[in-house]
Amino acid sequence: MPKIHIKKGSVSLDMTAMCDVAFLLLTFFVLTAKAKPQEPVEVMTPSSIVELPVPDINIITILIDKPGRVFIGMDNADNSRALWLDGMTSQFNLKLDAKSKSDFINGGVLPVGIKDLPKYLSSDATTKKDLVTKTEGIAVDTSNAPSNELKDWIMNARRANSKASVVVKADAKAPYAVIRKVMKTLQNQGVDRFSLLTTMGAKD
Amino acid sequence: MAEIAENPSGGGKGKAKKQSTKVDLTAMVDLAFLLITFFMLTTTISKPKAMQIALPSEPDPSVEQPKVDDDVVMTVLLAPKNVVLYYFGKPEDAASNPDAVKATTFDKTNGIRKAIIDKKKAVQALGAPLGIDKKGNNKTLVLIKAVDSSVYGNMVDILDEMHIADIKFYAIVDISAPEKQLVDNAMLKAK
Numbered sequence: 001m002p003k004i005h006i007k008k009g010s011v012s013l014d015m016t017a018m019c020d021v022a023f024l025l026l027t028f029f030v031l032t033a034k035a036k037p038q039e040p041v042e043v044m045t046p047s048s049i050v051e052l053p054v055p056d057i058n059i060i061t062i063l064i065d066k067p068g069r070v071f072i073g074m075d076n077a078d079n080s081r082a083l084w085l086d087g088m089t090s091q092f093n094l095k096l097d098a099k100s101k102s103d104f105i106n107g108g109v110l111p112v113g114i115k116d117l118p119k120y121l122s123s124d125a126t127t128k129k130d131l132v133t134k135t136e137g138i139a140v141d142t143s144n145a146p147s148n149e150l151k152d153w154i155m156n157a158r159r160a161n162s163k164a165s166v167v168v169k170a171d172a173k174a175p176y177a178v179i180r181k182v183m184k185t186l187q188n189q190g191v192d193r194f195s196l197l198t199t200m201g202a203k204d
Numbered sequence: 205m206a207e208i209a210e211n212p213s214g215g216g217k218g219k220a221k222k223q224s225t226k227v228d229l230t231a232m233v234d235l236a237f238l239l240i241t242f243f244m245l246t247t248t249i250s251k252p253k254a255m256q257i258a259l260p261s262e263p264d265p266s267v268e269q270p271k272v273d274d275d276v277v278m279t280v281l282l283a284p285k286n287v288v289l290y291y292f293g294k295p296e297d298a299a300s301n302p303d304a305v306k307a308t309t310f311d312k313t314n315g316i317r318k319a320i321i322d323k324k325k326a327v328q329a330l331g332a333p334l335g336i337d338k339k340g341n342n343k344t345l346v347l348i349k350a351v352d353s354s355v356y357g358n359m360v361d362i363l364d365e366m367h368i369a370d371i372k373f374y375a376i377v378d379i380s381a382p383e384k385q386l387v388d389n390a391m392l393k394a395k
Contacts, residue, residue: 015229029240049364049367054252167254179356195254196254
C-alpha cells in the first residue's frame with residue numbers, strides 16, 4: 001500500500017479580504033454606536049406594541065425606578081439646562097459655584113433632589129456614588145404645595161424650554177401609587193399629553 | 205506571508221530586487237474583530253418606543269359634561285399580582301352585586317383581551333346611535349382604574365390592550381372607595 005504523503009504547505013492565509021470586511025463592520029458599528037445617556041438608576045421599561053420613536057432633543061425625562069424613586073432630567077437643547085438651573089436656584093435660594101453649574105449643565109438625569117443638589121455637585125466621584133445609593137429621589141405628591149418638589153422641577157424645565165415634551169420612563173415593577181402622583185402633578189402643571197417609554201415587544 | 209522581506213545585503217548595481225509586499229494581517233484582523241465585538245455588544249439596536257398618553261384636563265364646572273350611556277361602559281380594575289377585575293355599567297350596581305365583577309388575567313387568549321373584544325362586539329351590535337357614533341366609531345368606553353398597590357407594568361399592559369382591541373375611548377381614572385373594596389375582596393378570595 002502506498003504511503004500517503006501529506007504535503008507540507010504554508011498555513012498562512014491571505015487575510016486582506018477578511019481584514020476589509022472586519023473594518024467595514026467596525027466602521028459601521030462605530031458610526032451607529034451612540035453613547036448611552038447616563039442615568040443614576042437602572043430602569044427596566046415594560047414592553048408594548050406601540051412603534052412611535054422617541055425624539056432625541058427637547059425632552060424632559062422623568063425616571064421612576066423599581067422602588068418608586070423619582071428623578072428628572074432634560075437635554076441641553078438651546079442651553080436650556082443653564083436656564084433650568086437658574087430657575088431652580090433662584091426659587092430655592094441656592095448659591096452654586098461655577099464648577100457646580102457646569103457640572104449640572106453637562107450632566108444627564110439628576111440623581112438627587114434639590115436638598116442634596118449643592119452637596120452632590122460639589123463632591124467627588126465616590127461621595128457622589130454614595131449619595132446616589134442613599135438618595136430618596138425627588139419628593140412627589142398630588143398637591144401643589146411646596147412638599148411636591150417635582151412640580152417645581154417641571155415648572156422650571158418648561159420655562160427653560162417651552163418646546164420640551166415630557167417622557168416618563170418608569171420601571172415595569174414601579175408601584176402605581178407613584179405613577180399616579182407623577183401623572184397628577186403633570187396634569188396640575190397643564191401637561192395633559194406625555195409619553196410613556198416602552199421597549200418594543202410582540203404581544204400576540 | 206508573515207514576514208517583510210528584508211533587503212538583501214550587499215545590494216548591487218542599482219538593480220532593485222523584487223520584494224514581497226505582503227504584510228501579516230492576522231494581528232490587525234484580531235484587533236478589528238475585538239473592536240467589532242465590543243461595539244456590537246454595546247450598541248442598543250432597538251430604540252425605546254414611546255406610548256402617547258393624554259389625560260383629561262380638569263373639567264370646567266360651568267360646562268355640562270356629556271352623558272355616557274351605561275350600556276357602553278366597561279370598567280377595568282387593576283389589582284396587584286397581575287389580576288384584573290372588570291364589570292359593565294354603573295359602579296353602584298357592581299358594588300351591590302358581587303357576581304357582576306369578574307376576575308381575569310392578562311392572558312393572551314382567555315384574559316382581559318377577550319372580555320374587551322366581546323364587549324366591543326356587543327356594543328357594535330347595539331347599532332347607531334347607541335353603540336356607534338356619527339363618525340362610525342364604536343362607542344365602547346373603557347375606564348381604567350388601578351389600586352396603588354398594582355404595578356406600572358400592568359397599566360402599560362392594559363393601555364396596550366386598548367391599542368390591540370382598537371378602543372377609541374378610554375381613560376385612566378382615579379379609583380373610588382367601593383371599587384377598592386371590590387379589589388380587596390377579590391384578593392382575599394384568591395388567597
